[in-house]
Amino acid sequence: MQRVDSIVEQVQALDGIETAPHRFGGVEFQIEGRExxxxxxxxxxxxxxxxxxxxxxxxxxxxxxxxxxxxxxxISFHVRSDADIENAVWLFKLAYIYTxxxxxxxxxxxxxxxxxxxxxxxxxxxxxxxxxxxxxx
Numbered sequence: 001m002q003r004v005d006s007i008v009e010q011v012q013a014l015d016g017i018e019t020a021p022h023r024f025g026g027v028e029f030q031i032e033g034r035e036x037x038x039x040x041x042x043x044x045x046x047x048x049x050x051x052x053x054x055x056x057x058x059x060x061x062x063x064x065x066x067x068x069x070x071x072x073x074x075i076s077f078h079v080r081s082d083a084d085i086e087n088a089v090w091l092f093k094l095a096y097i098y099t100x101x102x103x104x105x106x107x108x109x110x111x112x113x114x115x116x117x118x119x120x121x122x123x124x125x126x127x128x129x130x131x132x133x134x135x136x137x
Contacts, residue, residue, distance in 0.1 A: 003079050004039055011092045014118065016100070029092065032108065036099045037092055043079035045088050047095045048072075052131050060125060062087060093122050101136050 008027050012019050017036065022028040026040035037047030046066060049057070051073045057063040058075075066074035079088050097119055124132075 001041055001043060003082065003085055004041060004043055006085055007039055007045075007079065007088050007092070010089045011096075014093070014096050017096065029096075031096075031099055031103065034099060034103060034108075037095045039079075039088070043084075045077040045079060045091060046074055047077075047091055048074050049095065049098060050135060052135065053094075053098065053128070056125075056128050056131055057091075060128070063091060090122065093118060094124070097122065098132070101132075105136065 004027075008019065011017060011029050016031050018030045020028045020030055022038040022040070024040070026038055026044075028038040029036040035048065037045065039045050044067070047063075054063070054073050054075050058065065063075035063077045065076065066072055067076045075091070077084075077088055077091055079085060
């Protein structure tokens with residue numbers, strides 16, 4: 001699927017991102033072996049987040065509950081049109097930032113791996129920014 005290929009290309013261009021086959025099909029994005037999220041060939045995006053981030057994404061209409069684990073912090077998003085590509089990439093960039101910051105707090109990733117430009121260029125609501133700032137102190 002061309003839309004999926006476009007998303008994979010954009011996400012794997014992020015500093016430190018590696019790709020691997022996902023165990024249920026599709027492409028998994030990782031940073032030093034930790035999953036950032038994955039996309040299935042049918043356009044289904046699944047990403048793990050802190051539950052506060054997930055709640056805000058649902059409130060803003062940017063994602064849905066995970067299709068199998070609705071009570072978990074995971075979200076799902078279906079790429080059904082070209083217009084959905086931008087939102088899927090945005091979600092993966094948010095997951096990228098979230099994953100790296102979480103790993104940095106655990107002293108698992110060198111501080112220099114994240115590009116501040118990704119954070120600065122990612123538009124988000126003030127509520128989302130407050131949640132992220134609250135999680136990272």
